[in-house]
Amino acid sequence: MRNSNVTILNEKLSDLPDDVREKVARYISEHLEDIQDDLKWEESFRRTSQALTEFAKKARIAIQEGKAEEIDFTKL
Numbered sequence: 001m002r003n004s005n006v007t008i009l010n011e012k013l014s015d016l017p018d019d020v021r022e023k024v025a026r027y028i029s030e031h032l033e034d035i036q037d038d039l040k041w042e043e044s045f046r047r048t049s050q051a052l053t054e055f056a057k058k059a060r061i062a063i064q065e066g067k068a069e070e071i072d073f074t075k076l
Contacts, residue, residue: 062068
């Protein structure tokens, strides 16, 4: 049976001095936070994707029918 990446990582970490293991753990922890944040954003976009698509369709129709007004972003 093939070892998982986590098992291999643990084996490699066990060979390192404590201070180096701490640095690696801190590095991984920081990146895991970024990954978790990315996953939250992906989930949020997944949940709102359909609503945004519907909104875009309505906006295109309004533009085609001349019912949309141009926004002056300098006045926002």
